[in-house]
Amino acid sequence: MNTNQFTGSSPVVFEIKNNRIHTFTEKPAPRVKKIPPDLRKKKIDFSSEPNIIKRFVWRLKEDHQFLRSTVQLAFVLLCIWIGFEFHLFMKWGMSGGESAFVERPPGVDGFLPIASLMGLLHWLYTGTVNTIHPAGVFIFIAIVGIGLLFKKAFCSWMCPVGTLSESLWMLGQKIFGRNITVPRWLDYPLRSLKYLILAFFVWTIFGMSARVLETFLYSPYARVSDIKMFLFFADISNFALTVLLILIIGSVIIKNFWCRFLCPYGALLGALSWFSPVKIARNKSTCIDCELCTVACPSNIKVHKVNKVHSDECMACMSCVQACPVKNTLEMKSTVTYTRVPNIVFASLMIGLFVAITGLAMLMGAWQNDISKEEYLRHFENINAPMYDH
Ligand code: SF4
Ligand code: SF4
Known part of the structure; x- marks a missing residue:
C-alpha cells in the first residue's frame, strides 16, 4: 500500500507513497525525530524458518x-x-x-x-x-x-x-x-x-x-x-x-x-466500543511523529495526534500498530491493567x-x-x- 524508505540510522529519512508523500522538503514537514537504534522495530524474515507449520505459527x-x-x-x-x-x-x-x-x-x-x-x-x-x-x-x-x-x-x-x-x-x-x-x-x-x-x-x-x-x-x-x-x-x-x-x-x-x-x-x-476495555494507545515519549500510523489507518483516524484512540470508527484492525516503526510505541492496551494486549491473545x-x-x-x-x-x-x-x- 505504501512505500516507506528508511535510510541509515541517523537521521531517519523516509518516504510514503500512494496515500501521501512526505519528504523533508514538503511543507508543512512533519517534525520527525530519530529512532533510537534499540527502539527500531526489526523486520522479521519469516522465510528463515524452514518448517512450514512453525513458520505459519510464528507469522500468526x-x-x-x-x-x-x-x-x-x-x-x-x-x-x-x-x-x-x-x-x-x-x-x-x-x-x-x-x-x-x-x-x-x-x-x-x-x-x-x-x-x-x-x-x-x-x-x-x-x-x-x-x-x-x-x-x-x-x-x-x-x-x-x-x-x-x-x-x-x-x-x-x-x-x-x-x-x-x-x-x-x-x-x-x-x-x-x-x-x-x-x-x-x-x-x-x-x-x-x-x-x-x-x-x-x-x-x-x-x-x-x-x-x-x-x-x-x-x-x-x-x-x-x-x-x-x-x-x-x-x-x-x-x-x-x-x-x-x-x-x-x-x-x-x-x-x-x-x-x-x-x-x-x-x-x-x-x-x-466506547465501553471497550482495550484501546490503541500511543507512547508520546517514544513516538517520532512520522505519521505512518495515520497513513495506515483505513478509518482515517489521526492516530499520531492522540494518546488513545477513542474513535467509534476504530475497528481494532491493528494496521496502525503494524505500521509504527518504533518498538513499544503504538500498541493495543488494556485500560484496566494498562498492559499491552498481544495480537494473538486479542484474536484468541x-x-x-x-x-x-x-x-x-x-x-x-x-x-x-x-x-x-x-x-x-x-x-x-x-x-x-x-x-x-x-
Ligand atoms: S486499529 Fe485500525 S482502525 Fe483503529 S486506529 Fe489503528 S488502523 Fe485505525
Ligand atoms: S505512533 Fe508510531 S507510527 Fe504513529 S507517529 Fe508515532 S512513531 Fe510514527
Missing part, C-alpha cells in the same frame, strides 16, 4: 495483518459453507422434496439481524428463546459481546461484509493508486446516517410489546424470512441490483463505504467468546429451529402466497 504470532487475514479467511469460508448448505436446502425445498434433503444450517440466522434483535428482546421479556430463529439470538449476543470487549473488531476480523468491503477498497487502490478521502464536513453527516438507521430499528423494535414480538417471530413471514432473503438475491430486481452496484462502486473508491456510512450493525458496535479471546456463546446455544438445544421437514415443504409450496409477505 508476529504479523498482525497475517493473523487478521487468516481469521477473515476462516470466517469467509464458514459463510461460504453455510451458504452452500443453505443452497442445497433451498434446492430440496424448491423441488418439492424430490432432491436429496439437506438440513437448513442454523448459522443462516446470522444474516437476519433484525429478527435476531427482536428474538433477544423477546427472550428478555418472556424468558424463553424463540424456536424459529434461535441461533440468530446467540450470534447477535456474541457480536454485541465482541463489540463491548474488543471495539469494532468484529467488523475488521470476522464480518464477511467487512472483509468484502476491505477487498473492494484495496482493489480500488490497486486500480486508481488511491482511494478518495471524504472531506470532514461531509464525512460527519454521512457517518451519522448509520446511527439514524440504527435508531430507527431500535425505536421500532423497542416499541414492541412481548406479545407483538411473539406474534411477529412466529408469523408465516418470519418462518420463511431466510428463504425469502435467498429468493430475493437469487432473483434480484433491477432496482436492488442497481443499489448493490452503487454500493460496490462506492466501496471501490471510498474505504469501507458501506461499513462507515450505512451499516447499522457497525453503528451499534461503534457505540458499544475474541474468537473464543464467539465460539463459547454459539457453543452454549448448541448445548442448550437453542441452535436448531423446530420447523419440521413437512412444515417446510408446505411453506415452499405456497412461498409466493400473500400470507408470506410483510
